[in-house]
Amino acid sequence: MVNGSKILPMSGIKVLDLTWHLAGPYGTRLLADYGADVIKIERPSVGDPSREMEPFFKDERGPEKSLLYQYLNTNKRSITLNLKSQEGKRIFLELSSKVDVVVENFSPDVMERLGLDYGVLSSGNPGLVMTSISNFGSTGPYKNWQASELTTYAMGGAMINTGHPEKPPLYIGGHIPSFHVGTVSAAATAISILGAEQSGQGDHIDLGAFQIWMGAIDRRQSYLMSHQYTGDISTRPWPASALGTGIWQCIDGYFMTAVGVGLFPRMANMIGEADLLNDSNWSTAAARSDPERLDESIALIVPWMLERTKAEARDAAQQHGVYGGPINSFEDLLNDPHFQHREFFQQVEHPKMGPITYPAAPFKLHLDNSKGNEKAASPILGEHTEEVLKDFLGTSASEIKNLRKGGVI
Amino acid sequence: MVSNNSKSLPLDGLRILDLTVVWAGPYATQIFGDWGAEIIRVESIKHFPATTRGMVMRPTKEMVSQKGSLSAYPDRDPGERPWNRTASFNAHARNKKSMTVDMTKPEGQKVFDELLKISDVVIENNVPVSMDRINVNWERVSNVNPKIVMLRMPGFGLDGPYEDYRTFGSHMAGVVGHYSVMGYQGELADMTGNTLTADAAGGAGAALALAAGIRYRNHNDKGIFIEIATAENFANYLGDHILNYTVNNRLASPMGNRDISNAPQGVYQCTGEDRWIAISINSDKQWKSLCNLIGSPELAKDSEYSNAAQRRSLHDTIDQLIEAWSKGMDAHKAMRALQAEGIPAGVVMNEQDAFSDPHLEENGFWETLEGDETGKYQYASTLWKTVLTDRSHKRAAPRLGEDNEYVYKELLGFDEDKYAEFEAAGHIGMDYDI
Numbered sequence: 150m151v152n153g154s155k156i157l158p159m160s161g162i163k164v165l166d167l168t169w170h171l172a173g174p175y176g177t178r179l180l181a182d183y184g185a186d187v188i189k190i191e192r193p194s195v196g197d198p199s200r201e202m203e204p205f206f207k208d209e210r211g212p213e214k215s216l217l218y219q220y221l222n223t224n225k226r227s228i229t230l231n232l233k234s235q236e237g238k239r240i241f242l243e244l245s246s247k248v249d250v251v252v253e254n255f256s257p258d259v260m261e262r263l264g265l266d267y268g269v270l271s272s273g274n275p276g277l278v279m280t281s282i283s284n285f286g287s288t289g290p291y292k293n294w295q296a297s298e299l300t301t302y303a304m305g306g307a308m309i310n311t312g313h314p315e316k317p318p319l320y321i322g323g324h325i326p327s328f329h330v331g332t333v334s335a336a337a338t339a340i341s342i343l344g345a346e347q348s349g350q351g352d353h354i355d356l357g358a359f360q361i362w363m364g365a366i367d368r369r370q371s372y373l374m375s376h377q378y379t380g381d382i383s384t385r386p387w388p389a390s391a392l393g394t395g396i397w398q399c400i401d402g403y404f405m406t407a408v409g410v411g412l413f414p415r416m417a418n419m420i421g422e423a424d425l426l427n428d429s430n431w432s433t434a435a436a437r438s439d440p441e442r443l444d445e446s447i448a449l450i451v452p453w454m455l456e457r458t459k460a461e462a463r464d465a466a467q468q469h470g471v472y473g474g475p476i477n478s479f480e481d482l483l484n485d486p487h488f489q490h491r492e493f494f495q496q497v498e499h500p501k502m503g504p505i506t507y508p509a510a511p512f513k514l515h516l517d518n519s520k521g522n523e524k525a526a527s528p529i530l531g532e533h534t535e536e537v538l539k540d541f542l543g544t545s546a547s548e549i550k551n552l553r554k555g556g557v558i
Numbered sequence: 559m560v561s562n563n564s565k566s567l568p569l570d571g572l573r574i575l576d577l578t579v580v581w582a583g584p585y586a587t588q589i590f591g592d593w594g595a596e597i598i599r600v601e602s603i604k605h606f607p608a609t610t611r612g613m614v615m616r617p618t619k620e621m622v623s624q625k626g627s628l629s630a631y632p633d634r635d636p637g638e639r640p641w642n643r644t645a646s647f648n649a650h651a652r653n654k655k656s657m658t659v660d661m662t663k664p665e666g667q668k669v670f671d672e673l674l675k676i677s678d679v680v681i682e683n684n685v686p687v688s689m690d691r692i693n694v695n696w697e698r699v700s701n702v703n704p705k706i707v708m709l710r711m712p713g714f715g716l717d718g719p720y721e722d723y724r725t726f727g728s729h730m731a732g733v734v735g736h737y738s739v740m741g742y743q744g745e746l747a748d749m750t751g752n753t754l755t756a757d758a759a760g761g762a763g764a765a766l767a768l769a770a771g772i773r774y775r776n777h778n779d780k781g782i783f784i785e786i787a788t789a790e791n792f793a794n795y796l797g798d799h800i801l802n803y804t805v806n807n808r809l810a811s812p813m814g815n816r817d818i819s820n821a822p823q824g825v826y827q828c829t830g831e832d833r834w835i836a837i838s839i840n841s842d843k844q845w846k847s848l849c850n851l852i853g854s855p856e857l858a859k860d861s862e863y864s865n866a867a868q869r870r871s872l873h874d875t876i877d878q879l880i881e882a883w884s885k886g887m888d889a890h891k892a893m894r895a896l897q898a899e900g901i902p903a904g905v906v907m908n909e910q911d912a913f914s915d916p917h918l919e920e921n922g923f924w925e926t927l928e929g930d931e932t933g934k935y936q937y938a939s940t941l942w943k944t945v946l947t948d949r950s951h952k953r954a955a956p957r958l959g960e961d962n963e964y965v966y967k968e969l970l971g972f973d974e975d976k977y978a979e980f981e982a983a984g985h986i987g988m989d990y991d992i
Contacts, residue, residue, distance in 0.1 A: 156778060158770035183770050203818055204802040216801040267945065286943065289917040294897050297838035299815060299823055300904035308825075309832070309908050312742070313749045317825040318834055318906045320815045321755060322740030328795040329755070332762040337942045339769035340593050344568025346776065352565065353945040360923060363912060364938040366585040366650060367727075367758035368628060374645035375630035376909035377935045383626050383909065384832050388748055396748040403747045405732050410621070411614040434614045438621045467723045474729030476737045476747050479803040479810065482793070485733075490718040493790055494804070506804035508793045512767045512786035513715075514774075515696065 157184025163248040173254035174221040175331030181224035182510040193229040227528035254282035267353040277351040286357030298326040305362025397454035404462040406473035410437040419469040420453040565946040567594025583683030585761020591653035603987040611641035642957040651955035657965040661692040683711040696783040707771035715787035727756035730789035741812030760788035821870040828889035834906040847899040852883035929954035959988040
């Protein structure tokens, strides 16, 4: 399919997007970034609750001022529809028969209560891929439990391993738990689309944030296997508990390295201590495993770092092949020559706020006509209601007027 | 397993050449292997990939005796072939195959060409300079197979000053600003520890990119080259904070376990060693329930605590009250009591919690697989379920070179003589020869 002059990987895929808040909308945004036509269904007059979430454009509240909403909904179309009305339900069912994908992140049972579960939706559209995202998935004793991003990461994620051993386990920060669930939901949806296009038979995907984090390679997966191998229960590691590994103070901030006994020669070279490697205490990985080496190495690394800026440490690490990097603020990131060189930050014009600078989408397509990461601003609430109803269902102008009057759209 | 799950897996029939290392790349092929793609890890007995199949090739028993290791060995014994026994590798490599070839030699390059011709995808996540050495790039692979999908995922991308910069996920996170969002309130950054979330993010993003690339190929009858810089992918997880800076010029600072809207929110100590409960209050009703539960019913009526903004300003006091209660509670009992009142609460789960969790149990989340040089262990299931497919795993992680016969003889048609020749020349083997 051709979308304007571009042929993108997800071009031709039509997505009916019932998601709200964060995880679902981030997932459908990724599908939209790479060419899917995502029709976001919002509640009449109020819209997605994320329209009222921080941060706001210049601290002005309002449905078109949330930067979180702006970030999560680029390249989508917005229609309003009251799913609790009979007429709204009828319109949704008609729309769902003409799309490839339906995505929702309500609590389990809500779609069934609305009479819009997979059985109903797929009966007239067997190729449909339906993606359901929830905190704990649709089955099991926790399915109706409450969760926040903090509690999701606490239960599923590697929180027991995050932070300092003498302090409470530490949250992963920001909205990371939701964004990750969103990414996995987009991958799951795209994978099932491949299957559906091959066989003609769609599927219903059931994602739980708890399970996604429990299976994440962010340390959890490795510790779960290690525990079975040794019986150890993991906790938070001490800073600098592995050779050459830690967060070190520099002149202008902090620099982080991860080296270990195997690659320590690289670090010895970096800090001007190559002679050490001739010493039998340091010459082999086994010798370097002695805990005394750890203390001795810290005594060598600390003064070296204290005399350097983050940029100097970074250049030296790169030169010597030492794994590491500076701890940056977002200001550092925006001013970073590497990200500027790659044109990672892009301006998108919003009709009510003017130009907004965004990070580019997660991956680049090397196509002649597109990198696949250009953005259109997030939609105004209900901006595309008439257009979508007309295009998909041939709804007339007078019918639209009546629907509006009846509070359906 | 489940009899009505008769639909074939969505990625059945796809063959992926997997040159990935460490975590981010392997996580993408883990997901693809779980859903039916044939994953062929292309490895070499002439090169030990440190941190992929262990930190060092042959660690001594003393070296792996450390408690709480992120990548332990069964019974703390590295065994005859330690590279087949390391936890990190074995966890992600279920459902994958392993072949060996020395691509620094011309005949090794030829083998790789032959594999490219019969594969759908090639994926790698190395520093670009390492791939240059073995001539793995889009020009070459698309010449050999114009319909191939290539995904490259170097940490910082294929151009720019950091192109050849070596980093793990924790460092990419630092570069893109993650540690200005994550950390203990008012503490120095060196208290934060590190995370490898950028790897999980990179793997999931790469799985999406692979699926997108395959769809592009299916509809356009030509291959596609996709580049995912793991750092850029992860920066997208911080997008709202980036916009708050680019639009409002406001820089984030770590909030510990607190939140901009939920109050109170925190992680509180329970009885026992390293036992904690995470609690978030996101409505005034939940606050009242919490007050009653922790034995402070008077606070539920106190007008100084009635909304989230007020509670945030009194957060330290509230934390003390909650912890006075939680310290005498078993973490699981606390979780159940809070959930019974409709309050978001969860145990900060360790491995024992995970393996005895009733919800995971009922979801069939653990699956036992037997590895030839490890034994029987439980593997996490697929990240999601589908209604129509049987998602059960097919095999445990491959030993180095375990699938050489399949790849060389069945796929490439080598006869015994040629196979022996490649064995002698250092391509085929199950032991590192370095």
